[in-house]
Amino acid sequence: MDTDYDVAILGSGISGSLLATILARRGARVVMIDAASHPKFAIGESTVGHTSGMLELLGMQFDIPEFQQLSTFMGARKHIASGIGIKRGFAFIHHDKSRPFDLDYSNQLVISPILHGPEAHWYRQDIDAYVAHIAVRYGSDLKQQLRIKDIDLGQDKVTLVSDRDERITCRYLVDAAGPNSPVARQQALRDTPTRCKTHSRSIFTHMIGVKPFDDVLVGSERKPSPVPWFQCTLHHIFDGGWLWVIPFNNHKWSTNPLCSVGLQLDPRRWPVPEGVTPEQEFNAWLKENPIVERQFVGARSVREWVSVPRLQYSSKRTIGHRYCLLGHASGFIDPLFSRGLAGTMMSVHSLSLRLLDALKEDDFDVSRFETFDRLQQGLLNHNDQLVNSAFIAFRDFELWNAFFRVWVIGEAALDFLRLLKAKFEFKETRDERAFHGMDEVPYPGLLCPDEAAYKKLWDESVASIEAVERGEMSAKDATARIVHGLQSAQIVSPALGLTDPSRHHFDGRSVADALSAFAWGKLSAPESIKQRYAGLPAGGMLRMMMNNVVSAALRS
Ligand SMILES: Cc1cc2nc3c(=O)[nH]c(=O)nc-3n(C[C@H](O)[C@H](O)[C@H](O)COP(=O)(O)OP(=O)(O)OC[C@H]3O[C@@H](n4cnc5c(N)ncnc54)[C@H](O)[C@@H]3O)c2cc1C
Structure with a gap:
């Protein structure tokens, strides 16, 4: 034809x-x-x-x-x-009006510059x-x-x-x-209607003059963090919603003074207000959240705010x-x-x-x-x-802090190895079949779509959290179950500290941790996890890490 x-x-x-x-x-x-x-x-x-x-x-x-x-x-x-902009990590700062602001209630996941970071805005x-x-x-x-x-x-x-x-x-x-x-x-x-369970709406724009969160904290509000908050994708999280702060101007080479800002709210609790512009709504929200407001003193939007009454749709x-x-x-x-x-x-x-x-x-x-x-x-x-x-989970920091790890394991620790393995194989053979079948997996769309132990951890964690929503389980019990699941799953190297809920920040910059995780995966991990490390050549991994360490040094 x-x-x-x-x-x-x-x-x-x-x-x-x-x-x-x-x-x-x-x-x-x-x-x-x-x-x-x-x-x-x-x-x-x-x-x-x-x-x-x-x-x-x-x-x-x-x-x-x-x-x-x-x-x-x-x-x-x-x-x-x-x-x-540069994205050296994911940052989540939890706000709860029932207690004074405290950075102890935060999580930071530094994207390992040794393995593949940083990411970008x-x-x-x-x-x-x-x-x-x-x-x-x-x-x-x-x-x-x-x-x-x-x-x-x-x-x-x-x-x-x-x-x-x-x-x-x-x-x-x-x-x-x-x-x-x-x-x-x-x-x-x-x-x-959409089949999605999530309910959120969004108002977002680009702004100029947004201050680094690091700069607006004073005295004991300041606490050490692996990397500056302003060099992360910053999520201010709270019961019922979250705010993104995505700066483009957060490194020395940037030629862009802007920062992206977006507020997500559960519309069942906060329906779109009538007769109020998104900008007015945002400013009113800031007034209720004075610590966050400090970042926006003197900031202005450079374009119209966009308002989406519900973000979710499905086919x-x-x-x-x-x-x-x-x-x-x-x-x-x-x-x-x-x-x-x-x-x-x-x-x-x-x-x-x-x-x-x-x-x-x-x-x-x-x-x-x-x-x-x-x-x-x-x-x-x-x-x-x-x-x-x-x-x-946003309603309770401990619950969030537990679930956060389930996400980290899938996002940063496991599936990364599958991609890396295929790339090493391709470099070795120049045969593009190394990349075939990546979507022919038992659990398509899961953060780690081919690992039964991760799927089990995922299903159990989601079930516990949904039981909290239905009022059938306390947040404390759900937290304990998720932490127990994390500890018994044995799917990540203990060196990463992900199974210890008292650790809130994960600094992916340690060469020793990366090597120790690699050795654990090759030698001590359960069989299915060992398989993930099996095709990774030790020499190739070391060369990759060395190159990345040198690039990171040049960058700074
Ligand atoms: C509020 C919000 C924040 C997000 N933040 C993130 C994030 O931080 N990180 C992330 O990974 N993802 C994020 N996403 C998701 C991300 O935006 C999408 O995954 C991505 O943009 C998808 O790109 P796309 O090309 O499919 O669609 P789009 O980027 O929407 O592109 C659609 C294109 O189609 C054109 N078009 C529209 N109508 C027609 C028509 N009738 N005929 C022909 N052309 C048409 C448009 O002009 C546009 O060029 C976010 C999404 C939203 C809604």
Whole structure:
């Protein structure tokens, strides 16, 4: 069948542009169609290990060095956008009006510079424009400020008609147009109401003049922390919500004075107030939270606040005859834990392989994309459990402090090894099959999707927390159960201290801890965990750590 393109992608945001680059790199005829034009405001700024790890993997597998540059803070800052911020850690500061402010009620997880850190605070308008233009460099077409008014999903081809009556035909349609996905609307794919348990709404903007939290604390309020709070993605957490503070101006090379700020609230407790602007609502919230307010004295927003009455939406299916929904178009939970971009990278990886095969064999049967759908649904469902559990746990620091570790183990300690192993194998063999099957896992979308012991810990922790919500278990009992689960699971090296609830801060900068964890994984861990370390070459690991230590020294 003769068509204008092999693949048309609605949306040239991060997911559409990454996919377009990969497909074009492999010789497909691709067009991105965007209702807006670059550069444009986009949200989703804080990266995590899975974001950068998957991006590096995509760069290696498809031989796209630009992705590899974007995957590290230093590479992105030097080659792509000087306006990004540094993310040396995740920081959670717990606020509880029933006690005086005290930094003892905080958690910090430093992203190990020895293994892969730091992460970044992406100034999305620069990053998204860059990736869209890279896609064009590799051969994709980009049509901006063009809206599609009609989509015909025919038997042999898809026909799109734009509001300028331009006809575009393709063999397959990817809808990466975000929450207002035209295909989701046309095919009635959204769950109504959403199946998500999480309830949160958001007001967010970019501001100038936000002060480092480190600078507004005085006297005994100050307590030592591994890295400055301002060089972390800072989460002020409290019963019923949380506030993100994501600075772009938090390192010596930054050329961007802005800071991203967003307040999430449970709308069942705090419905959108009538006759009040988001800015007025934010200022009123600050008045109630004077310690946080200090950060914002003299700060001003540089753009309109955005208000989203409920963040969660989900889709029954993300695939169908000659189409799929990708990334933000398929569903969303909440920015807590910054899982959005990471999920997007995994989805792009899963879809790329399947779509390239489908194009080659000219067979777009829906069954070819089932694994991709399972991944996207799994990402949404697990993220929902993660965020909903965290929101419940915010009511009690000890409960949060226990659940925080369940997240850390999946986020930073376990799945990282799976990605690393595949990369070492690829470097050794140059065979891209090292990256195949990453989505064919027993628990798609779980932070560590192939580890039964982690799945058990996860299920039990979530069940305990949900029992607290239903009033069937006290927060104290749930905390004790989660801690017991952590201690008996034996899935992380004791050197990391994650099973000790009295340790609140985790400093990933110790070479000794990293080596000790490596030795534990190779020699003393339970069998399934040993398997995770088995393919990691000791020499390669040491070289990687040494390189990273030298880079960290140069950075400082
Ligand atoms: C409040 C909030 C905060 C977030 N924070 C984080 C975070 O800190 N870390 C993280 O990892 N993730 C975060 N996310 C998630 C992150 O934003 C998404 O994972 C990511 O942006 C997905 O990219 P995307 O390309 O799928 O969608 P988008 O970035 O939404 O891009 C959609 C594209 O489609 C275009 N478009 C829209 N309508 C049409 C149409 N009808 N036709 C054609 N084109 C159209 C748009 O112009 C845009 O270019 C956050 C999300 C929200 C809502």
